[in-house]
């Protein structure tokens with residue numbers, strides 16, 4: 001499986017993502033610099049890692065969404081290539097418009113860094129097939145802008161189309177309807193605030209993130 005990790009100034013989870021991808025695929029991912037305009041050919045998955053791209057200036061993810069490489073990412077998404085955005089990657093995906101809604105400042109205005117329990121909203125996607133629906137898993141979060149918002153019409157559509165991938169069992173950041181991660185309508189783009197790449201080995205304190213990466217192998 002051919003994979004890539006986008007790297008922006010301020011990304012800080014790109015190496016963790018690379019390790020997770022190599023662990024499950026046996027192949028090193030391509031590390032793609034934000035200033036490039038082309039992606040490697042025939043990618044199966046593009047990941048947008050966590051961090052503080054461009055220092056989170058303007059809004060988290062806003063500047064990264066205008067980077068050179070993004071045009072190719074949008075084209076790949078339209079072709080059906082799998083795109084996984086974690087934390088800052090989720091923020092970037094909403095800023096690009098590949099996923100609906102926005103990530104606002106956490107309700108308590110604090111940076112939250114801890115393990116959280118998630119309920120698996122659906123297991124019919126290429127990202128979630130390794131889980132059972134409604135299973136509770138533990139994955140760490142580390143963010144100040146994780147408070148997901150979308151209007152009621154959008155939220156009802158997300159629910160009706162089974163696009164809610166993960167929900168917090170205890171709402172840590174104020175997200176509407178406890179949303180921690182969503183899919184696009186086609187199911188090839190996932191954005192999530194928790195970090196599955198930080199939970200792929202029991203030595204990390206948990207390995208519930210591993211099945212997300214294994215799901216990608218089909």
Ligand SMILES: NC(=O)CC[C@H](N)C(=O)O
Nearest residue numbers: 050051087088143144145
């Ligand atoms: N770990 C991360 O990706 C941090 C995301 C983001 N910049 C925030 O703090 O909200």
